[in-house]
Amino acid sequence: MTRVRCVIRNDQRWLLAEYLGLSRLIQIILVAIMITLCGASCLYNEDEEPPPSPSSLGDGFFSVTNSTLTVHLGCYQLSSPNSQEISVGVKNIIRNPKFTDVGSLGDISLIELKTPVNYTAYILPVCLPTADVNFTMGLQCWVTGWGSIRSGVSLPSPQTLQEAQIPLIDIKTCDSLYHIQSDVSSSVPIILSDMICGGYQAGGTDSCQGDSGGPLVCSQGGQWFLAGLVSWGDGCGKVNRPGVYTRLTSFQNWIKQNAPGTEKNMVDVVFNVTVNRDAYLNLSSTATPISSKMWPIVLSAVLYVWML
Template identity: 45%
Template sequence: MSSLTRVVILLSLGIYGIMKVAADCGKVPLAGRIMGGQNSVPGKWPWQVSIRDAKGTHYCGGALVDNKTVISAAHCFPNTNVTKSPVTACLGSFNLTEANPNEVCVKVKNITNYPNYTKDADSGDISILELDSELNMTNYIFPVCIPVSGLNFPTGQNCWLTGWGDIKFGTNLQSPKTLQEVSLRLIDAKKCNETYNINAGGAAKAEIRDDMICTGYPEGGKSACQGDSGGPVVCLKDGLWYLVGVVSFAAGCGLPKRPGVNTLVPSFTNWILQNDPHAFENVRPEPTTTVATTTTTTTTTTTSGASTRLISSLLIPVSFILLVSHSSSSSFQQRFS
């Protein structure tokens, strides 16, 4: 086999690998207590993350978006200095109190909170966690897709929330602490803001902003609770699971007229991409333009995931053409040399 032939074959195989990784986010490899929820099953939500403190105690959730990055909530990390306050992210977790051969725990190397977030119920309750080492993808560890900026998920759409939080206010999830799941309806910011300003038995009111999205039902009964913070709200769209919300806050757990409030991820996609360039691989639908920063002082442009996939898909036939051309050229020389 000629050196050119070997190069072309290796190039094609390498490109195929790139395309496969870039195209697989949001798909559950094995597919074919949240208040009011139910036990999940292993591998059903492979992007689910258990965030743990220095003692190994779970206290927040998160979502894997690429092999070295987790998205969670800023309020989970009032101290972003991981040297003084070590944080660990565990993937593939299911029953928290039992040994699990599918679980992988990695130290968090760096925490970046959205810069404008300062207190509970603020906009921008979102955080990017850089892991200390890259993860190998398995049937139990896999990234969810990041929605392209502005992608719409309408009020009334049924989505899913997962976590290990309390099963009701003041009541912990009991051993073996099995991952909980619950189906909830999306409520847009305008409708949710109206709901939160209705007097509901003394329940706290709040201002719901455009970069937030709510989940729940008017009668209550199903919602996130303490310990679910930072966890994912995921929605199925065109066969892919998207990270639509990050659990942020609520007035109590599952109260009537007080649905859970989540950070609306599409409002922060550009910020995520600025701080995690690898996330481009898992943005869907593929971004077709460069991304500008949300600050007024700088502008950053980065090659989009769409361009990466386009170039990769074109290079395979180009590689084939090169191989054929080389073979033809060699044959010509042999016949007329």
């Protein structure tokens, strides 16, 4: 994540993260007692051929098996473990069959845990939107993660969870931005139908390498709804290159089919706020550090997976 570097909001209790090896981090999100969501662009099974991964577009691919992953919930500072953290094994990984490469359709996976998660004040699921929910252009939402603070610069110790507020950008507008100074013909879409974007035309505030799979969430009436998953982008915080996210509303049937337990956490919602559809044209917001007194609440649903 670039420009805005502050801790996850105290209301957000669902962020999970996969830590693959000593230096690779992929966030995932708790959506049911035994189910988490993440992007498909970072994981592939050991018996699969890894898709090609342009370094400027994604975090790369990792060979994984169920036995090589351990899920850790309740993390806040990755290099400073706390008493709220628990560990759970992985039973199954299901990658969406439409996914072929970074920037393709279907950048989403389900991870089934071996045992149910006991919800606590620090570990709770995020609400999933129903397929009909409209995430309006200009709606202010939040992206969170432990990724790089800018291209090539890792989050320094103690690796405190970060957040950034960004306006949503619709497919048509985002696709137009990505065609600026691009070799791709304007008749060939870059931003596809199951994607959504967030950020600013001027750049600055953005997700970054290491934030992949993390949540893009929007608030209504005290509840937080998962709008998207950090998917890909062209660098971090570049002009005309906002972050690209997997649009959750495009995958409700697939999620319900492969993880029936998630259906009770799917909620219809209307965002009753006044939005500025041109918010992406504004300058990026500035960093706002959060009080250290809030950190116990922030732990709520932070999870990472360690690859043995």
